[in-house]
Structures are given as C-alpha cells and as structure tokens.
Amino acid sequence: MDAARTMKLVIGNRRYSSWSLRGWLACRQSGLPFDCAVVPLFGPDWHQVRATLPLIAPSAGKVPVLWHGDTVVWDSLGILDYLADQVGRDRFWPRDAAAAGLARSVVAEMHGGFAPLRSALPFNLGRHQAPVAMDAAVIADIDRVLTLWAAARARFGQGGPFLFGAFGAADIAFAPVALRLISYGVDLPGFAAAYADAVNEHPWIVQWRADAAQEVWRIERYEF
Numbered sequence: 001m002d003a004a005r006t007m008k009l010v011i012g013n014r015r016y017s018s019w020s021l022r023g024w025l026a027c028r029q030s031g032l033p034f035d036c037a038v039v040p041l042f043g044p045d046w047h048q049v050r051a052t053l054p055l056i057a058p059s060a061g062k063v064p065v066l067w068h069g070d071t072v073v074w075d076s077l078g079i080l081d082y083l084a085d086q087v088g089r090d091r092f093w094p095r096d097a098a099a100a101g102l103a104r105s106v107v108a109e110m111h112g113g114f115a116p117l118r119s120a121l122p123f124n125l126g127r128h129q130a131p132v133a134m135d136a137a138v139i140a141d142i143d144r145v146l147t148l149w150a151a152a153r154a155r156f157g158q159g160g161p162f163l164f165g166a167f168g169a170a171d172i173a174f175a176p177v178a179l180r181l182i183s184y185g186v187d188l189p190g191f192a193a194a195y196a197d198a199v200n201e202h203p204w205i206v207q208w209r210a211d212a213a214q215e216v217w218r219i220e221r222y223e224f
C-alpha cells in the first residue's frame with residue numbers, strides 16, 4: 001500500500017471513547033497499516049471543534065472516522081465492514097454459517113442497544129473495580145449481555161477464549177462492555193469473568209490502555 005493511501009483513523013480520548021476503541025480494534029484486526037490521530041472530546045471549545053474540524057466533518061463530529069486516500073468511512077461498524085471488504089470477511093467473522101449468523105446478530109444488537117448500560121457505566125479506563133448503583137434497566141442490560149456471551153461461548157467458543165473462539169468482530173463490539181464490567185467491579189459468573197479477562201489481557205487492549213494512560217485530558221462528568 002503506498003504512503004498516500006495509508007489509512008488514518010481519527011479517534012477520541014482513549015480513556016473514554018469506547019466507539020474509538022472499536023474502530024481501532026477493527027483496524028488492528030485488518031492487519032493493514034494505519035496512522036492514528038486523536039481529537040480530544042468534550043473540551044471547552046468542543047462545539048466549535050466538532051463543527052469545523054475537517055477530519056471529523058463527514059461524521060457530523062463523531063469519532064471514529066477512517067480516512068483511506070479520498071475515501072472516508074465512519075461509524076465503528078461501517079469501518080469494520082469496510083475493512084472486511086478490503087482484507088476478506090474471514091478475518092472478522094466466523095466461517096461457519098450458524099456461527100456467522102449469531103455473530104452478526106450479537107454485533108448488531110450491541111451496536112444499536114444497551115443505552116441504560118452505556119449511560120450508567122460510562123467507559124473510563126481510569127476506574128478500577130469501583131462499583132456504582134445500578135437500576136433495573138442496567139441490570140437487565142447486563143443480563144442480556146451475559147446471555148449473548150453464554151450462547152456464543154457455549155456453541156462456538158471451543159477454538160479459543162473469545163466469543164467465537166478466535167478474536168473477531170463480536171469481540172471488537174463487546175470489548176468496551178467487557179472492560180466496563182471489570183472497571184465497575186460487576187460480579188460476573190465464571191464463564192463471563194474468564195471472557196472479560198481474556199479481552200482485558202489481549203495485547204491490543206494492553207496497548208490501548210497504556211496509550212490511554214499517557215493522555216492528560218479529563219472529562220469531569222465521567223469521573224465519579
């Protein structure tokens with residue numbers, strides 16, 4: 001790939017931006033070279049930045065955004081799909097049709113849902129086992145996540161520690177939730193704790209966390 005076509009992924013603060021983590025994991029999973037640009041979210045002039053910065057203009061100011069030459073792709077699932085088109089779906093999705101059907105379903109469900117869980121347990125890599133009060137909607141979301149994980153692990157997880165054995169699209173979608181459940185100290189059944197630990201110890205997550213620790217920005221409303 002020539003340098004002009006080297007992909008550039010625009011992400012938010014690694015400490016807080018769960019969607020950016022998904023886009024970045026998708027890039028890593030593709031195996032393609034890419035550069036990364038960080039746009040710190042929700043600073044005092046954020047409204048101005050999100051409205052005017054060309055890097056994030058196509059997505060109306062949301063990250064992640066992937067630039068590939070003149071091609072621009074946004075939304076973490078759009079980016080994953082684009083990369084799968086580039087390198088082949090087998091890098092992202094299980095080959096078996098039944099497994100692929102479940103993987104597509106759980107990724108779509110995670111992508112579009114779980115608002116109570118996202119809002120009550122905001123992504124923050126600076127938290128360490130610090131619980132919060134959880135209402136019935138959040139507990140229902142967590143139960144549903146565990147149901148999806150159990151189905152994938154029991155039926156298709158034999159080949160490795162991830163949802164469908166090898167690390168893939170479903171793990172990219174659920175990685176931020178796995179990290180949230182750890183950082184908020186949520187009590188998990190054994191199979192789910194083992195899965196969340198496998199995600200937490202994945203070398204790409206270890207790298208993301210180390211890079212996040214270098215960032216200086218703090219968003220006060222996520223620090224409670």
Ligand SMILES: N[C@@H](CCC(=O)N[C@@H](CS)C(=O)NCC(=O)O)C(=O)O
Nearest residue numbers: 017018019061062063064075076077
């Ligand atoms: N569905 C989108 C969500 C993107 C999103 O909401 N990103 C957040 C950061 S984690 C953002 O850019 N927020 C800035 C804003 O809303 O002003 C995706 O999958 O990429």
